[in-house]
Structure formats: structure tokens, C-alpha cells
Amino acid sequence: MTLSPRQRMFVEVGRKEFVRNGYGSSSIRTIAQEAGVSLSALYYHYKNKQDLLLAILMDGVDTYDSLWEQALRAVGDDPVEQLRAFVRANVEFRTQFPEHGRMIATEIRNLEPEGARLYDERRRTGRQRIRTIIDDGVAAGVFTTKYPDDCRKSILAMTAAIANWYDPNGPDTPAELGERYAEMALNLLCPSEIPGSSAGKKG
Amino acid sequence: MTLSPRQRMFVEVGRKEFVRNGYGSSSIRTIAQEAGVSLSALYYHYKNKQDLLLAILMDGVDTYDSLWEQALRAVGDDPVEQLRAFVRANVEFRTQFPEHGRMIATEIRNLEPEGARLYDERRRTGRQRIRTIIDDGVAAGVFTTKYPDDCRKSILAMTAAIANWYDPNGPDTPAELGERYAEMALNLLCPSEIPGSSAGKKG
Known part of the structure; x- marks a missing residue:
């Protein structure tokens, strides 16, 4: 989902505020102030704090999805290469966008049921993609x-x-971390062989 | 650290409250009410919400430490058996005490610097133990x-x-999950051989 420049600003300012103070202790008024707009200008785009939380979490999924989609487009159909690419994209997401991860870890529980449902649905694509690669x-x-399913969760x-x-x-x-974790993810999956790898496997 | 029965009660009630509402939105007054005591009775044991948070997190570490210490006492010096025992204890902690884990995931950031230092120090034993087993x-x-260090973090x-x-x-x-994750942790470490295992490894 594409955010307008103004929505992008609210999402970025809101994310910083929620990461700093937690959702419960954050105020939509402070977020408007830090964005340098009136409260009603913010409400025009996000009808309340819950609505902004959902937009921030959805934006995290969009960032994540575009990373792994791009990574998979760069490799062929081989499951080993796809797995490596997917893991590298995950490492990129965690190293380049740590605040997205922090939001996911701490604020999902503050989504109300309808938001939680929408968020879960949005995450389905990425979850399904790694499942398919492993299967x-x-x-x-x-x-x-x-x-395979415990390996997927573990990766x-x-x-x-x-x-x-x-x-x-x-x-x-x-990039180094990405290669390293790709190799570790493969080891977890008990590869029949790892072409070109120096993972230390015998035989 | 041994808690008195009354401290144990505050820690349990406080944990439920923090897990439900988050630290920022929880009130020490509500916790006293739910424990069925006066606010001053709670303050006699924990001087503020921060102090109670630290006690709850420390209690989580104590629970965790006693699980893996017990598991390691039951096996010999073999690193493979020690690793398996340590992983089984971790799985036991996560399946039997999910609220401890939730507190760790979401509330550590609410520790003030001195509490964070004490908490980190208390966690050192367990962290060092798995490091030694792997080394x-x-x-x-x-x-x-x-x-080895990335494997430790990943496990x-x-x-x-x-x-x-x-x-x-x-x-x-x-117990089944414990065995399964112990096997997966071993695979991650690229074992030279897995005695008695049916992990699907070739050779």
C-alpha cells in the first residue's frame, strides 16, 4: 500500500514515538506536535491512535515483503538458492529496519481484533512464501x-x-551476516548436500 | 533469590497485570487491589512499580536457571548430551512459563539503567553456560x-x-518438542556425527 508523503511522515514519527514510549504511554497529540501539524490534520489521515498503529505495522510488512520479493526475483527456482535469498532478505530487514522489528515484537498485542485480523492477513504472503520454498x-x-515447519519458524x-x-x-x-545466516538456515534443514559451501560438513 | 509467600503473590499478580496491559498502562494500585492488600502493604515489599518489574524479571531468570541446572545435572560431560539437555530445558521454560517469556520480550526496555544492569548480570550464568557447552x-x-556464537544466539x-x-x-x-528442538539445535551446530539420531543426515 502506497503512503502519501504526509502519511509517510505520520507513520515515521509515530513509529519513533511508539518504539520510545510504548503504545500505551504514547499520545496522538505528541505525535502530531512532533510532526509539526495540528491534531486535526493527523486525524484527517488516521482516525485514532489504533488506526495509526495499524498503518505503522502494515508499513513494516510492506517493507519486509518488498525486500524478499526483490531478493527472490534475483535467483532462479532452485530451493537452496531461494532459501538463501529469502534468509538474506530477512537479515537485511532486521539489520536495516530494527524499529520495524521492535514494533512487531512489542506492539502487536495492542492491535484491536479487526486490526489484528487485517495485519495477520497482510503477513500471510511472506509466511506462505518461505513455507513453499521449504516444502x-x-x-x-x-x-x-x-x-520442515519447526525449521521455518526457527529460521x-x-x-x-x-x-x-x-x-x-x-x-x-x-551482507556478511546474510550469507552466514543463509548457511545456518540450510544446516538446520539438513541439506542433502551444500554445493559450494564450506559449512564444515563432513562427507 | 527466594521470595516470601507474600512477595511471590505480588510477583504473580504483577506479572499477570503487566502481561495484560503492558508496564506503562499498569498501575501499582490495581496490582495491590488484585492481590487483595492495601497499597502500603505492597510498598512495604516493593518500593515502586519499577522495583516490582525488576523482581518479576529476576524471578523469571531464577525459574529458567533452575530448569537448565536441573537438566544438566542429569547428564554427563558430553557436549552433545549437555546441549540436548540445555535445549530441552529451554523448551520446557517456553512451554511451561510463557508469561515469563512475554515479560522478557516486551518489558525489559522499561527497566531503568540500574535495574537493567542487575538483570543483565543475573542472566549471565545461563548465557555463559550454553556458550561453554558449545565451545x-x-x-x-x-x-x-x-x-558458534551465532548458533548460540539462534538456538x-x-x-x-x-x-x-x-x-x-x-x-x-x-517433551516431544524438547527432543525435536534438541535435534534441530544439533543440526545447526554441524555435528560431526549424531549418535543414535535419525535426523536424516547422510553419511
Whole structure:
């Protein structure tokens, strides 16, 4: 969903405010002030704090989806390459947009039921995509794990956790981390072989 | 740290309240009411909401530590068995005490600096323990991963995420999940061999 420049501003200012204070302690009035507009100007676009929260979370999904869609377009149909590309995109999302991840971790529970439903629906595409990649790999015999669904959840969790410790000024570039976590995700899936890899596997 | 029965009550009631409403929106007055005591009775034990938050988080660490300490006492020095035991204990913590995990995920950021320092210090034992298990396994050549530290973080993250979807009424018992995640954690570490395992590894 494309945001207008003004909506984009509210979403960015609101995200900073929610990440800083939490949804419960944040005020829509403060967000309007920090955006330098009147409260009614904000209400024209987002009818309340809940509406703005949903827009911020949806914007996070859009950012995430465009990263992995772009990454998958750059590789072929091979499940190993697709898996690597998807993991690299997840690492990119967590290292480049840590505030999106923080919003997801702490504020989803503040969505009211209808918003939670819409948000869940929007996330479905990405969830389904990695499921398909793994299932294709299992069907082709290149992933031999007995637990494809737990592996899927684990890959999402281990890349999500990067945001908890990643330091943009630290030694790891996002690209290096992306390669490393792609390799680890493959190991988790028990690959029948890892072409060109130096993962330390025997035989 | 041992809590008195009364402190235990405040910690349990406070945890429920913080998990339900978030720290920012929770009131110490409501917690006292729900515990059926006067505000001053609560203040006698915890001087403010911040102090209670710290006690709740510390209690979570105590619960966690006693689970993995007990699990490790039941196995020998073999890094593979220690790793399995540690992962099983993590799964037990996430399935049996989901509210502890939710507090950690959402409320640590509300600790003031001194509390955050104390909490971090208390968590050090568990963090160091899994680090040592992995390092011992790498030194012994039974784990061949090139990324022991990322594997450590990933194992903690993938077990932590279980709390997001685990359903006590669902098909998986905590014990089954524990075995499964122990096997997955081993796969992540690129074991030189998995004795008695049917992980689907070739060779």
C-alpha cells in the first residue's frame, strides 16, 4: 500500500514515538506536535491512535515483503538458492529496519481484533512464501529435515533475533551476516548436500 | 533469590497485570487491589512499580536457571548430551512459563539503567553456560560449525519463539518438542556425527 508523503511522515514519527514510549504511554497529540501539524490534520489521515498503529505495522510488512520479493526475483527456482535469498532478505530487514522489528515484537498485542485480523492477513504472503520454498526443497529431496515447519519458524526466529544485538558500527556487515545466516538456515534443514559451501560438513 | 509467600503473590499478580496491559498502562494500585492488600502493604515489599518489574524479571531468570541446572545435572560431560539437555530445558521454560517469556520480550526496555544492569548480570550464568557447552563441543570436534556464537544466539531465539505459537492443548507435548528442538539445535551446530539420531543426515 502506497503512503502519501504526509502519511509517510505520520507513520515515521509515530513509529519513533511508539518504539520510545510504548503504545500505551504514547499520545496522538505528541505525535502530531512532533510532526509539526495540528491534531486535526493527523486525524484527517488516521482516525485514532489504533488506526495509526495499524498503518505503522502494515508499513513494516510492506517493507519486509518488498525486500524478499526483490531478493527472490534475483535467483532462479532452485530451493537452496531461494532459501538463501529469502534468509538474506530477512537479515537485511532486521539489520536495516530494527524499529520495524521492535514494533512487531512489542506492539502487536495492542492491535484491536479487526486490526489484528487485517495485519495477520497482510503477513500471510511472506509466511506462505518461505513455507513453499521449504516444502519444495523437501519434495525435491534437497532438504532432508523431518521438521520442515519447526525449521521455518526457527529460521524466522533466528533472523528476527539479530535486531536484538546488531550494531551498525560493529564488525559484521549486513551482507556478511546474510550469507552466514543463509548457511545456518540450510544446516538446520539438513541439506542433502551444500554445493559450494564450506559449512564444515563432513562427507 | 527466594521470595516470601507474600512477595511471590505480588510477583504473580504483577506479572499477570503487566502481561495484560503492558508496564506503562499498569498501575501499582490495581496490582495491590488484585492481590487483595492495601497499597502500603505492597510498598512495604516493593518500593515502586519499577522495583516490582525488576523482581518479576529476576524471578523469571531464577525459574529458567533452575530448569537448565536441573537438566544438566542429569547428564554427563558430553557436549552433545549437555546441549540436548540445555535445549530441552529451554523448551520446557517456553512451554511451561510463557508469561515469563512475554515479560522478557516486551518489558525489559522499561527497566531503568540500574535495574537493567542487575538483570543483565543475573542472566549471565545461563548465557555463559550454553556458550561453554558449545565451545567445549567445538574444541572436541563434535560441533563443526564455523559460527558458534551465532548458533548460540539462534538456538536461544528459536526456542524462545516457541512461546509465540505453543498451545498446551495442541498435538505437541513439551517433551516431544524438547527432543525435536534438541535435534534441530544439533543440526545447526554441524555435528560431526549424531549418535543414535535419525535426523536424516547422510553419511
